[in-house]
Amino acid sequence: MKTALVYPRFDWIEYNGLAEPIGLLHLVSALKTAGHDVVYADYSFCEKLDELDHLVGDADLVGIAVSAAAKLERATLVSKHIRSINPDAVIVAGGAYPSIFPEQCIETMEADCAMLGEAEEAIIEMADAVRDGQDFREIRNLVYPDEAGGYVTNPRRPVQTDLDLIEFPARDVVDYDSYMTNGMSEYGLVTTRGCPFKCIYCKPSTDHIFGGGIRFRSAENVVTEIIELAALRNTDCLRIFFKDDTITMHPEKWFSEFGRRLEEAGISVEWHCNSRVDTVTREKVRNMAESGCHCISFGVESGSQKILDFYKKGTTPEQAVDAFNWCHEFGVEATANLMIGFPLETEEDLRLTYELLKKLRPDDIIVYFSTAIPGRYIHDWAKEEGYLTTDANPELLDPARNRAHEVMNMRLPFLSTDEVISWKHRIERYRSWRKVTSMDNIRRWAGELIKEPGKAAGKAARVLRGFRGQGD
Numbered sequence: 364m365k366t367a368l369v370y371p372r373f374d375w376i377e378y379n380g381l382a383e384p385i386g387l388l389h390l391v392s393a394l395k396t397a398g399h400d401v402v403y404a405d406y407s408f409c410e411k412l413d414e415l416d417h418l419v420g421d422a423d424l425v426g427i428a429v430s431a432a433a434k435l436e437r438a439t440l441v442s443k444h445i446r447s448i449n450p451d452a453v454i455v456a457g458g459a460y461p462s463i464f465p466e467q468c469i470e471t472m473e474a475d476c477a478m479l480g481e482a483e484e485a486i487i488e489m490a491d492a493v494r495d496g497q498d499f500r501e502i503r504n505l506v507y508p509d510e511a512g513g514y515v516t517n518p519r520r521p522v523q524t525d526l527d528l529i530e531f532p533a534r535d536v537v538d539y540d541s542y543m544t545n546g547m548s549e550y551g552l553v554t555t556r557g558c559p560f561k562c563i564y565c566k567p568s569t570d571h572i573f574g575g576g577i578r579f580r581s582a583e584n585v586v587t588e589i590i591e592l593a594a595l596r597n598t599d600c601l602r603i604f605f606k607d608d609t610i611t612m613h614p615e616k617w618f619s620e621f622g623r624r625l626e627e628a629g630i631s632v633e634w635h636c637n638s639r640v641d642t643v644t645r646e647k648v649r650n651m652a653e654s655g656c657h658c659i660s661f662g663v664e665s666g667s668q669k670i671l672d673f674y675k676k677g678t679t680p681e682q683a684v685d686a687f688n689w690c691h692e693f694g695v696e697a698t699a700n701l702m703i704g705f706p707l708e709t710e711e712d713l714r715l716t717y718e719l720l721k722k723l724r725p726d727d728i729i730v731y732f733s734t735a736i737p738g739r740y741i742h743d744w745a746k747e748e749g750y751l752t753t754d755a756n757p758e759l760l761d762p763a764r765n766r767a768h769e770v771m772n773m774r775l776p777f778l779s780t781d782e783v784i785s786w787k788h789r790i791e792r793y794r795s796w797r798k799v800t801s802m803d804n805i806r807r808w809a810g811e812l813i814k815e816p817g818k819a820a821g822k823a824a825r826v827l828r829g830f831r832g833q834g835d
């Protein structure tokens with residue numbers, strides 16, 4: 364009995380950079396430890412769909428990961444191909460997107476079932492059942508079609524509360540060399556699961572995956588994973604992107620312990636993360652910087668309290684100013700992520716956002732369009748209020764893609780689309796101005812020019828494009 368776990372990133376441009384699928388790799392570990400024969404089939408570098416037939420063609424159970432709506436099309440291509448060469452395999456869809464839209468995934472991908480949420484335990488039960496020829500439809504977290512043409516959703520199991528008990532992702536199956544030569548520059552790692560906040564443009568999507576609330580790994584457990592990763596990559600110097608929703612929910616002392624343990628292990632880590640401006644303190648930023656944090660990407664979103672309140676963000680522009688000042692004080696690059704083009708936004712709100720940026724003095728700025736992604740409260744709200752223009756076009760549902768192509772999926776009563784795009788260009792010009800006038804940025808760029816000329820040249824080109832109002 365063989366299980367194939369599939370990362371269907373076939374023929375796909377990743378607007379946010381290449382990355383290893385950590386969740387799927389956790390499942391590879393779980394199955395291996397349970398004694399199952401498991402192969403990992405990564406379509407990232409395949410030019411043709413049949414290149415991995417030797418891995419998936421004889422698998423009895425095939426698990427296919429789908430992280431977002433924008434990836435469903437590719438997952439479907441891969442799923443249908445596997446079905447055509449291996450009609451008897453049980454195909455299960457899992458990951459972020461099937462956790463939110465299991466029925467759509469089963470139907471579109473022609474899968475047998477979908478698995479909801481964290482799957483370390485459920486995938487073992489599923490593999491056991493397929494191996495033993497038992498009915499797998501009893502397994503908790505599973506959604507499957509019934510005879511009447513509907514779907515059955517089994518109850519969910521409780522999530523693992525002690526994250527330190529979850530095995531590390533099986534990084535040994537990843538072709539990291541190919542990832543690195545194709546543009547990946549850092550390893551992904553997660554130190555928490557879930558997020559307790561309620562932002563309407565995000566929730567309840569992650570709650571469908573991780574349940575509500577947040578669970579933490581200990582600093583010791585995280586450093587042990589880093590030591591193993593360093594050994595696997597034969598280095599004592601790593602770049603890491605912590606992909607937690609809100610890593611700064613860890614208390615201050617977590618970061619000092621993390622730094623101390625890394626130092627004891629003789630490993631230097633340069634890391635960055637995403638965060639909220641209300642979950643950092645001066646001491647936390649200092650401890651983060653001392654443990655190797657070089658950049659924090661903050662969800663600032665807007666300079667208007669009215670818009671932040673509509674988003675149920677729970678932060679204030681004043682908190683953003685404090686957070687950015689602490690970063691500047693401790694030499695941590697601070698990026699401001701903004702969202703503009705929310706239907707209730709006015710010219711005055713955009714002006715407040717622009718004014719806030721001048722107070723923050725960010726090292727980088729990324730302007731997204733407010734996007735009504737299915738599965739989020741903002742989508743339901745936009746639909747009810749008549750602001751939603753479409754939720755079918757994957758281009759419009761991926762904020763990285765719609766930002767690059769400057770298209771939106773919500774109607775704006777108080778502003779024209781052109782006005783919002785023009786504010787985006789204005790902010791991007793300010794970003795370019797900051798890049799060439801901030802001494803910290805110039806110093807960093809000069810350092811990079813010596814160490815990584817290609818990367819530094821790319822940054823310079825982006826800055827120039829920004830001056831021309833073209834963004835990047």
Ligand code: B12
Binds near residue numbers: 376607764
């Ligand atoms: C890393 C990440 C990315 C990476 C993905 C690369 C990669 N290979 O990892 C990048 C940066 C490229 C990315 C891009 C986008 N992402 Co993203 N991303 C994440 C993030 C931050 C972490 C994922 C992670 O590693 N989690 C930790 C692991 C442990 O959890 P997990 O992956 O969910 O895995 C568990 C279960 O889902 C399940 N599982 C996973 N795979 C499988 C497979 C099978 C077969 C089974 C049975 C179970 C299973 O078991 C795992 C272990 O318990 C999540 C947020 C989050 N907190 O998870 C968002 C998230 C998945 N992304 C999201 C979105 C929307 C996007 C973008 C559209 C955003 C954008 N561009 O602006 C794009 C889409 C990309 C594209 N072009 O399609 C949403 C998805 C929600 C949804 N489906 O509506 C999330 C949940 C963030 C959010 N709250 O909005 N993303």
Ligand code: SF4
Binds near residue numbers: 559561562566608
């Ligand atoms: S946007 Fe960030 S802080 Fe808000 S709910 Fe989502 S993960 Fe949590």
